Amino acid sequence: MELFILFCVVPVAWCFGSGLVSDSCVDMSPHHSGSPQTTTSPFTVSTEQSSFRPGEDVKVSLQAPASSPFMGFLLEAREPGGQSAVGSFEVSSGSARLLSCFQRPNTAVSHTSASIKTNIQVTWKPDSAGNIKRVQFQASFVKSYKTFWVGVKSPVLSLTDDDHTDSSSTSLPSSNTISSAGCGASKVCISQPAHCDPASSSQCYFMSARVLSPGGSAVRYEITGTADGYVAFGFSDDQMMAGRNSDPSSH
Numbered sequence: 001m002e003l004f005i006l007f008c009v010v011p012v013a014w015c016f017g018s019g020l021v022s023d024s025c026v027d028m029s030p031h032h033s034g035s036p037q038t039t040t041s042p043f044t045v046s047t048e049q050s051s052f053r054p055g056e057d058v059k060v061s062l063q064a065p066a067s068s069p070f071m072g073f074l075l076e077a078r079e080p081g082g083q084s085a086v087g088s089f090e091v092s093s094g095s096a097r098l099l100s101c102f103q104r105p106n107t108a109v110s111h112t113s114a115s116i117k118t119n120i121q122v123t124w125k126p127d128s129a130g131n132i133k134r135v136q137f138q139a140s141f142v143k144s145y146k147t148f149w150v151g152v153k154s155p156v157l158s159l160t161d162d163d164h165t166d167s168s169s170t171s172l173p174s175s176n177t178i179s180s181a182g183c184g185a186s187k188v189c190i191s192q193p194a195h196c197d198p199a200s201s202s203q204c205y206f207m208s209a210r211v212l213s214p215g216g217s218a219v220r221y222e223i224t225g226t227a228d229g230y231v232a233f234g235f236s237d238d239q240m241m242a243g244r245n246s247d248p249s250s251h
Helices: none
Strands: 043-046 058-065 071-079 089-090 096-101 104-110 119-125 134-144 147-153 158-159 186-190 205-211 219-224
Touching: 043 104, 043 134, 043 147, 058 071, 071 119
Parallel strands: none
Antiparallel strands: 043 058, 058 119, 071 104, 071 134, 089 104, 089 119, 096 104, 134 147, 134 158, 186 205, 205 219
16 A cells, blocks of 8 residues: 655645635744744735724735735734734635634635735725724735745724714825925935835835925924834934933933
8 A cells, every 4th residue: 555645845825825824813924934034024015094984994905026926925904912803804806815813704814826926905894893993904925935024014094983083183184195205305304224115115114304384493294104002203402312321300
């Protein structure tokens, strides 16, 4: 009697070309040999909006440069810092399939084959209870068996309820999306990685300053970056951030 044992040794996404990767729901890791990449991901997770409303669809895009496609992916929506998926997805492309994570249907999306991909678009719906106030999409991307990124995040979206609008905060219209346009000409910019554009990369930490009128004293600041909590900047009259090595009583 001949015995054949088949091992998954070819470099396909998660070793599951069908995308049935529910075992990865919690840590979003493909569980390949080796560790996730620590460099900035060439792949991005983005949305068409910066806020969402109860019952409103959110379009989510996974994108890659044409010269550097990915083979496999896993996408979830979580509250910032949360450990489980929220809401539910819908797919219309044959390149994406729905998964049940955390014992809830349609809470994740993955690939259907190991074919190369540069653009995946899906729709996310918030839970009908409306108890999610902020959401962030995160994905893992597999470029090859040993090259993968885990937990690539989108900017955070905040709930906007027209019937219960918080007057203490307002959302900027989409025309005011923060970008690197005008850096070095009409505004001063600082970014990490250097020269990144927050309008096209969710992994870009960015701040800019622009004087609103010639000779005026009003300055407009922009700041954005991916974080579980918030991003911020401070002012100092020296290069030590309020003289942290000096006597505090002197300030």
